[in-house]
Amino acid sequence: EDKVVQSPLSLVVHEGDTVTLNCSYEVTNFRSLLWYKQEKKAPTFLFMLTSSGIEKKSGRLSSILDKKELFSILNITATQTGDSAIYLCAVTGTSYGKLTFGQGTILTVHP
Amino acid sequence: DTGVSQDPRHKITKRGQNVTFRCDPISEHNRLYWYRQTLGQGPEFLTYFQNEAQLEKSRLLSDRFSAERPKGSFSTLEIQRTEQGDSAMYLCASSLAAGEQFFGPGTRLTVL
Numbered sequence: 001e002d003k004v005v006q007s008p009l010s011l012v013v014h015e016g017d018t019v020t021l022n023c024s025y026e027v028t029n030f031r032s033l034l035w036y037k038q039e040k041k042a043p044t045f046l047f048m049l050t051s052s053g054i055e056k057k058s059g060r061l062s063s064i065l066d067k068k069e070l071f072s073i074l075n076i077t078a079t080q081t082g083d084s085a086i087y088l089c090a091v092t093g094t095s096y097g098k099l100t101f102g103q104g105t106i107l108t109v110h111p
Numbered sequence: 112d113t114g115v116s117q118d119p120r121h122k123i124t125k126r127g128q129n130v131t132f133r134c135d136p137i138s139e140h141n142r143l144y145w146y147r148q149t150l151g152q153g154p155e156f157l158t159y160f161q162n163e164a165q166l167e168k169s170r171l172l173s174d175r176f177s178a179e180r181p182k183g184s185f186s187t188l189e190i191q192r193t194e195q196g197d198s199a200m201y202l203c204a205s206s207l208a209a210g211e212q213f214f215g216p217g218t219r220l221t222v223l
Contacts, residue, residue: 004153034211042202042214043154088153092209097142098167099204099212101153 002027002093004102012108017079021105023089024071033065033072034099036088043088046074079109113137115215117203123221124193131189132218136205143186144212145178146202147171154202160186193222 003026013019025033032050036043047056049065049072056063060079065072076083086106090099116135124130136143142161146154157176158168162183172178175193180186190197200219204212 031209036214042217045211045213048211090153097144097159097161097206097209098156098169099144099146099154100156103151104153 002091002100004089004091004100006087006089006102006105008105009103010106010108012110013079014110015080017109018075018077019079019107021074021076021087021089021107022071023073023102025089025091025100025102026070027091027093027100029094030067031092034090034092035063035072035074036090038086038088038104039084046087076107079107081109081111083107084109115203115205115213117201117215117218119218120216121219121221123223125223126193126195128193129189129191130193130220131187132201132203132220133185133187134203134205134215135185136203137213140205140207140213141183142206142208142212143180144204144206145186145188146204148200148202148217149198157188190220193220195222198222 007022034048035046047063052067060077063074086104088104090101118133144159145157148154160180175191178188200217202217203215206212
């Protein structure tokens with residue numbers, strides 16, 4: 001059964017700090033890894049990663065995948081209070097359509 | 112608004128009643144997914160459709176749950192004889208082929 005583990009489960013920082021969120025996975029026939037941001041509503045898509053070593057970047061957020069070690073990280077630099085949310089990691093495998101999610105990391109950014 | 116929409120946004124029902132939720136995907140998306148999310152957990156996969164064909168169902172989807180996508184556009188998820196354990200957020204997502212999935216706002220179900 002596919003499995004995704006995220007760490008830490010929660011993180012409290014101050015504005016301006018840089019954070020690194022971790023995601024490790026076990027999946028049969030890996031196809032892609034996705035990051036989502038969830039505030040008090042549905043998850044919002046951030047990144048989709050399929051190849052190792054290629055960094056995806058969007059503003060202050062970036063992510064990279066290591067398919068050999070079976071993990072991904074999501075970096076957020078110069079955090080802002082608006083970054084406070086749950087960050088979800090998910091993978092697709094043999095079942096191409098199904099996303100298997102981790103438990104999420106709750107990020108709280110204080111002013 | 113061209114995103115995924117869901118209706119209703121909130122549903123309160125008594126145990127034993129049937130409920131039905133609707134999802135309208137992004138118009139050009141051929142894949143539609145249903146997930147369930149409880150507090151403190153990531154979404155759990157329930158089922159997905161490619162056009163009108165239901166391609167996979169989770170073991171979580173008991174025989175009280177049924178989903179349809181009759182014309183390959185909107186989808187409905189019905190829960191019969193609801194139980195308190197069915198209380199959750201029901202999320203719908205859509206994608207173009209195997210691309211990234213975009214989520215709707217969800218339907219929050221409370222079973223009393």
